[in-house]
Amino acid sequence: MRVLITGAAGFLGSHLSDKFIAEGHTVVGMDNLITGSMDNIAGLMGHERFSFIKQDVSNYIYVAGPLDAVLHFASPASPNDYLEHPIPTLKVGSLGTHNTLGLAKAKGARFLLASTSEVYGDPQVNPQPEDYWGHVNPIGPRGVYDEAKRFAEAITLAYQRYHGLETRIVRIFNTYGPRMRLHDGRVVPNFIYQALTGQPLTVYGDGSRTRSFQYYSDLVDGIYRLLHSDEKLPVNIGNPGEMTILDFAEAVIEISGSESEIVHIQPSDERVTDDPKVRRPDIRKAKRVLGWEPKVGLAEGLAKTIDYFRSRV
Ligand code: UDP
Secondary structure, three states: OEEEEEOOOOHHHHHHHHHHHHOOOEEEEEEOOOOOOHHHHOOOOOOOOEEEEEOOOOOOOOOOOOOOEEEEOOOOOOHHHHHHOHHHHHHHHHHHHHHHHHHHHHHOOEEEEEEEHHHHEOOOOOOEOOOOOOEOOOOOOOHHHHHHHHHHHHHHHHHHHHHOOOEEEEEEOOEEOOOOOOOOOOHHHHHHHHHHOOOOEEEEOOOOOEEEOEEHHHHHHHHHHHHHOOOOOOEEEOOOOEEEHHHHHHHHHHHHOOOOOEEEEOOOHHHHOOOOOOOOEOOHHHHHHHOOOOOOOHHHHHHHHHHHHHOOO
């Protein structure tokens, strides 16, 4: 296959690029580098089956030659990033999805959208199955990401229904691993950085909010299976191991062997407004239609991620 991956210089886009190259495919990577980094694809540059185009996919996209699949992963994904870049976030989810769908249609390519557990908003159902419609505040600070991704899902289904395009949608739950940016503001890099530098771990509020963390390699495996499957409606890919943020802070301290303390702080209103109180994927559908379930536990995944960050602090 010849595959276009948008957001190829990002955390997930770069790991996906590695996977497709390893499976023998040809990858065209695209990124405007607002949150991505060329360091993530340094190992692919110069590979005969990898090429890179620096481009904002919210503008018209030109790719020469045939494409068999388009994987749309371009988007800021950390709350801090989308608060800092609200309009590019809205544009890449809307205009960028429209452009990449148009490209897939012109090339007769299969399209896979990176969607998110944020489409469920601050959920009133836990765990979240795919048929839950969500609880999203369109005009809150997170609305720029949540609504862009909800629009992206809607336009993807419209291209499937009205143009007969082969489309797939993965709803990605919290994912961590090497190549996350040390200062992207998310809880995993924040806590690891703090633990490795002996600073207190900053738990927002009382730490009772929950998340479920999956290691990136499980996600990449799920996405690869989904692209090759017949499932046309969204599929959750995440690790159902739900824990409180306070327990997560304790796990990071233990696994890193850190002597850091835990502090409870109240960050800016914008940062915590509409912060989901709970989040956990219902993965019965992924098990049924993809034969997929996560394999990497928190202790193993965190140890590998901490090793990666250790060399970078
Ligand atoms: N959080 C925290 N301390 C931090 C960063 C985040 O307590 O230094 C909390 C945040 O309020 C949220 C959870 O950790 O409840 C996960 O936040 P993250 O930014 O990783 O992403 P989200 O899952 O909200 O998209």
